[in-house]
Amino acid sequence: xxxxxxxxxxxxxxxxxxxxxxxxxxxxxxxxxxxxxxxxxxxxxxxxxxxxxxxxxxxxxxxxxxxxxxxxxxxxxxxxxxxxxxxxxxxxxxxxxxxxxxxxxxxxxxxxxxxxxxxxxxxxxxxxxxxxxxxxxxxxxxxxxxxxxxxxxxxxxxxxxxxxxxxxxxxxxxxxxxxxxxxxxxxxxxxxxxxxxxxxxxxxxxxxxxxxxxxxxxxxxxxxxxxxxxxxxxxxxxxxxxxxxxxxxxxxxxxxxxxxxxxxxxxxxx
Numbered sequence: 001x002x003x004x005x006x007x008x009x010x011x012x013x014x015x016x017x018x019x020x021x022x023x024x025x026x027x028x029x030x031x032x033x034x035x036x037x038x039x040x041x042x043x044x045x046x047x048x049x050x051x052x053x054x055x056x057x058x059x060x061x062x063x064x065x066x067x068x069x070x071x072x073x074x075x076x077x078x079x080x081x082x083x084x085x086x087x088x089x090x091x092x093x094x095x096x097x098x099x100x101x102x103x104x105x106x107x108x109x110x111x112x113x114x115x116x117x118x119x120x121x122x123x124x125x126x127x128x129x130x131x132x133x134x135x136x137x138x139x140x141x142x143x144x145x146x147x148x149x150x151x152x153x154x155x156x157x158x159x160x161x162x163x164x165x166x167x168x169x170x171x172x173x174x175x176x177x178x179x180x181x182x183x184x185x186x187x188x189x190x191x192x193x194x195x196x197x198x199x200x201x202x203x204x205x206x207x208x209x210x211x212x213x214x215x216x217x218x219x220x221x222x223x224x225x226x227x228x229x230x231x232x233x234x235x236x237x238x239x240x241x242x243x244x245x246x247x248x249x250x251x252x253x254x255x256x257x258x259x260x261x262x263x264x265x266x267x268x269x270x
Contacts, residue, residue, distance in 0.1 A: 221257025
């Protein structure tokens with residue numbers, strides 16, 4: 001398995017060029033196509049005097065949105081470079097809705113981290129959480145100021161369930177090329193058996209893999225992040241856990257911590 005099409009969210013935030021360069025590097029590595037996507041809803045005319053005023057407002061609003069989308073396209077093309085296959089899809093729609101729609105033809109979706117201290121991506125930005133829950137594809141969440149992902153040392157945060165199983169399968173193209181894979185599970189000794197089984201599975205794929213049982217001292221998310229830092233990992237692979245409540249996605253503690261705070265890239269699957 002390899003990635004044939006990688007989809008990246010393009011916005012006008014300061015972190016977007018690095019994210020697109022990282023995605024372009026993966027495209028070169030896997031000989032794939034890089035698809036850029038950006039969207040913005042049309043603004044509704046307000047305080048109109050008559051039908052002519054409404055039409056004029058609509059024209060101005062459309063021109064403003066087109067200008068934003070053209071800026072995003074120029075940034076995408078500039079950051080991706082001209083030595084790879086690229087496609088571009090823009091729309092008058094919600095940015096998250098549009099990205100989720102384009103994910104139907106993607107093997108991997110690349111988005112920016114959206115923690116409380118991260119820079120504002122502007123009106124074209126998307127939140128990774130809803131994309132994770134709705135796209136039906138593995139999502140690579142990229143922190144700011146990371147331009148390259150080698151995935152040389154990978155931590156698999158294992159919690160037995162369909163989400164983690166899908167994440168491990170989705171990460172196989174990275175795992176095949178990794179120098180070391182660490183399968184880590186947090187909690188009771190009983191969970192270690194599942195981690196050992198997954199490690200054996202990855203070893204059959206040629207991975208250099210070890211298993212680790214982490215004792216909970218603080219929050220589970222912090223334990224995983226601390227372990228990843230100790231191992232000098234540059235990629236964390238894990239299932240994303242959450243559910244919808246009152247039209248908002250509510251995430252489990254580990255998922256929430258890594259979405260908002262991880263200093264390394266996270267490949268997640270719901």
